[in-house]
Amino acid sequence: MNIISKPSKENIKSYLPIGITLIFLSLLDVFVNAFFNYNLLGFFPSQISYFLPLVFGFIGLYLIRIEFSGIRSLDILNKNINSNNFNAFLTLLTLFILIKSIPPLLNWFILDANFVGNTKEDCTGDGACWVFIKVWFNRFMYGLYPDAEQWRINTAFLILFTIVGVSFFVSAKLKKYFILFLIFIYPFLGIELISGGGFGLKYVETAAWGGLSLTFIISAFAILFCFPIGVFLALGRRSTLPAIRYISIGFIELWRGVPLITVLFMSAVMFPMFLPDGTFIDKLIRVLIAITLFEAAYMAEVVRGGLQALPKGQYEAAKSLGMGYWRMNVLIILPQALKLVIPGIANTLLALVKDTPLIFVVGLMELAGMIGLAKTNPKWLGMAMEGYVFAGLVFWIICYAMSRYSQNLEKKLSTER
């Protein structure tokens, strides 16, 4: 059995070069195969040559697996990707799959893709037809909002982002006013700007709203309203008054037990039946109410988690100071409880943003809905892949940024405690 000695420090001089050569060869073969479509080891029978890189790489990794070799980089390499046979195998497999999948993806996304032109006929390559996105970009962002009026949406969001951005740099005292403005004045201002009808602005009906801006509008309003409702529901669920507690529990569990899509269906077809004949509530407002109540139930459970995590002493201390229920909750309990559950709140808001595309069931079209519309346009058939990849990318950037921000916040707060 000892014909081949185990790789160790003694035979490092001979094993290391052989091992590295074998690994290099196997990776080179896969690389050349993937990028230039040429099979280096093609002179072997096809079944063998298919697995040969794996075998070569495996033997190579075995040969360089030398404990305490004295070479720092080799030790780090062995520890991280080559600690035993199974790990070596997994490493090779992962590397091969990555190398194999890069060229087709690269080709589709960039090399074979078309960027210039205005019609589908300009897309001649095998890759993605980004012309589709370019031509429809305006619609994907603003929906069917009239072109001439789109500056209004831009202004509304510009004001929002400026205020949010500036509020990061001003003192705490000023920040308070900024936040109050954002919560109590800005929503009306923004809606007035986008909807129009006053101040000489042309009225734009909500059916024309759409695209990514609608995603933002719905998310912003739902976040604004679902948060206070969620806090009230959480307090209600923890209340000592049985009627209020059971109503809160019933309300929360009802929303949490059903999918959002049925809630939206309800707002679209069932809710009008409950209103006096002839009353008409705008579709967008109905959807907003539905999403707000739905997410408020989830928010309530998150806030409840924070309320339950607070030690009893906090309640007792507040009561012993003679505080009533509301003063105790607003001044002592909620600030601490909410701070505890910031990650949970962020996750709920993230879920809210990810849920907005569902409004397609009532006929409103945000980004995903607009892509659905564009891809069925007779001039642009067969563009589903480009459209959904684009939408996925946009949503991914938004959601990833949000989740990163909440993780940072969590880290920052946990060090303070």
Place this chain on the structure above:
Amino acid sequence: MIFKKFNIENKKARDLIPQVVTILALLSVIIYFATNAQINMGNRGISFGFGFLNQEASFDITFSMIEYDGSHSYGRAFLVGLLNTILVSAIGIFFATIAGVIVGVSRLSDNYLIAKVAEWYVEIFRNIPLILQIFFWYFAALRALPLPENGISFNDISFLTIKGWYVPKFIWTNFNIFLLSIIAAFIAIYFINSYATKQREQFGKQLPTAIISLSTLILVPLITFLFFGVSLTFEYPVLKQLSPTVFTFEGGVSIIPELIALALALSMYTATFIAENVRAGILGVSKGQKEAAASIGLTKNQILKLVVMPQALRIIIPPTTNQYLNLTKNSSLAAAIAYPDIVLVFAGTALMQTGRAIEIISITMLTYLTLSISISIFMNWYNKKMAIKEK
């Protein structure tokens, strides 16, 4: 002044007032809605009731697990939708669990590459809305599959085409006996396991339960094949030419692309959340536990099986139950790609035909509530069973 006095001195009254006000407000809203609904339905000449469930549905459903056509009732259509929802949820839960456990364990791998790939899988699929993923698989990825005549063949047994995935159909004889034998095998395994536990606790003997259980599960049904006349044959899908240019597969079972897209998206999306739960669960078992187990001489496998997993499962199960519930609820997105689940069949087509919004939406929501509650009751029971029994 009066109010303040009243407030302090009479706690009972102080508690009563907000409750009475809330109940009255709720009641008045309900009554307001109910009267409006009554008037509206009266205007449209429909009356509240569930009698329509027995009427003929007269619409077809593309995919059904039970016998159904247009001549069946709305009640039957509801059942078809419900079964389809349960089917896609069950498939989703099965694959999401497997993928989630693999990815979750991979994230903790000491192999840097594997851990990174798993991390990026989670980051990518968790942060894209599920509905977009469903659209992507259905409208983009599965539409790129070949037509039946050049379908991707797996050993000529099953075929993947743009019209769906054709797999062999199982044709059983004496299936009941086979089913009984499987149930019997499970009962036997239960007794073997409880016997093994007793042996371990009383005499410290380790029986190879895993091997015994597995062989029981294989051997008992196998015996029925040999002695009880159970047999299994396959009906393979065969390509057939309908006209010079139109081909189709006959025989076998066709899994429609809607089901594939939905199950794929649901399981890939939910797997990311389950993976995070699994990771948190394994990380949640303190190092001291493993070291203590190693110091009393347990092997690596024994540590995993007897010390780490039981504790990790306690942390993993509650949030994973939530994910199962979410998956079941998310399966309602089927309506977006016309997979005939309960929302599409019942809250969509049936509602459109009958106009009975209140009844149908209530039934649909109640169904989901029941599904949710029954899964959470089952999981609570399981949770209690797994919980640490304090002595």
